Amino acid sequence: MSALSCSLHRVSLQGHEILRDIALELPAGRWTAVVGPNGAGKSTLLRALCGLIPFEGQVLLDARPLHDWPTKQRARALAWLGQNESGGEDLTAFDVVMLGRLPHQAWLAAPSSADHAAVQAAMQQTQSWDWRERRLGTLSGGERQRVLLARALAVQAPLLMMDEPLAHLDPPHQADWLAIVRTLVAAGRTVVSVLHELNVALQADELVVMAAGRVVHQGSPEDESTRDALQQVFEQRLRLLKVEGQWLALPQA
Ligand SMILES: Nc1ncnc2c1ncn2[C@@H]1O[C@H](COP(=O)(O)OP(=O)(O)OP(=O)(O)O)[C@@H](O)[C@H]1O
Numbered sequence: 001m002s003a004l005s006c007s008l009h010r011v012s013l014q015g016h017e018i019l020r021d022i023a024l025e026l027p028a029g030r031w032t033a034v035v036g037p038n039g040a041g042k043s044t045l046l047r048a049l050c051g052l053i054p055f056e057g058q059v060l061l062d063a064r065p066l067h068d069w070p071t072k073q074r075a076r077a078l079a080w081l082g083q084n085e086s087g088g089e090d091l092t093a094f095d096v097v098m099l100g101r102l103p104h105q106a107w108l109a110a111p112s113s114a115d116h117a118a119v120q121a122a123m124q125q126t127q128s129w130d131w132r133e134r135r136l137g138t139l140s141g142g143e144r145q146r147v148l149l150a151r152a153l154a155v156q157a158p159l160l161m162m163d164e165p166l167a168h169l170d171p172p173h174q175a176d177w178l179a180i181v182r183t184l185v186a187a188g189r190t191v192v193s194v195l196h197e198l199n200v201a202l203q204a205d206e207l208v209v210m211a212a213g214r215v216v217h218q219g220s221p222e223d224e225s226t227r228d229a230l231q232q233v234f235e236q237r238l239r240l241l242k243v244e245g246q247w248l249a250l251p252q253a
Helices: 042-049 071-077 093-104 113-125 141-154 171-186 224-233
Strands: 002-013 016-027 031-035 056-061 078-081 159-163 190-194 206-211 214-219 238-243 246-251
Touching: 002 042, 002 190, 016 042, 016 190, 016 206, 016 214, 031 042, 031 171, 042 159, 042 190, 071 078, 071 093, 078 141, 093 113, 093 141, 113 141, 141 159, 141 171, 171 190, 206 224, 214 224, 224 238
Parallel strands: 031 190, 031 206, 078 159, 159 190
Antiparallel strands: 002 016, 002 056, 206 214, 238 246
């Protein structure tokens, strides 16, 4: 069963064709990592799949065309964490995370106790609760990223899409992110993330390997064909090693 599937004929930005002929099925209840070299089209793909940019073709969320979903219902079904998100600098971290609860609230209604509980739980999960009174603009890059991750978690959507969620995170907080993803997937949620950190991506259930605006391969990191595709798109410049049962990718000079 797919949480999200697409048949994208073309995605163009400002008159330039960025993606072409992409057909994907992203399995429900699994973690899929999208990888590939700079400029491959990973962020553009994720944004098209979330309906944030126009596309030629079709995207199905839970087997229903994305654009047929009522906006609020779709916002409850699909949570999004973008790359280098700006805005809301003067809001407190708590209020930023509360924005994740908007799809659950009636127009102009005050947040409910369930909204408060969801915000607190998400901020505790990303260890950002201590900064709840701080303004977003005063936080470091990594602290800010944890608040924005909490906002995405607070939506409590069955599908979580994240573009470079590990940006600015130090190794312990990368490990915490991985633990959060595993907890979500164990609870039946679906996670799709663009990742540059190949050692983390190789722990995903599925990899989508991209190059030059196309999907080159989709499969488990355990499959040799997936690792061959990685080598191909990264110009055979990886050393892929299995250490303690875990695939690692080192840059090769
Ligand atoms: N608004 C735009 N107008 C024209 N071209 C764009 C626009 N946005 C992105 N592109 C181009 O589209 C291509 C894909 O960009 P995208 O950000 O999706 O790649 P990516 O795989 O996420 O890259 P990276 O790993 O460097 O973050 C790049 O060549 C980029 O320069």
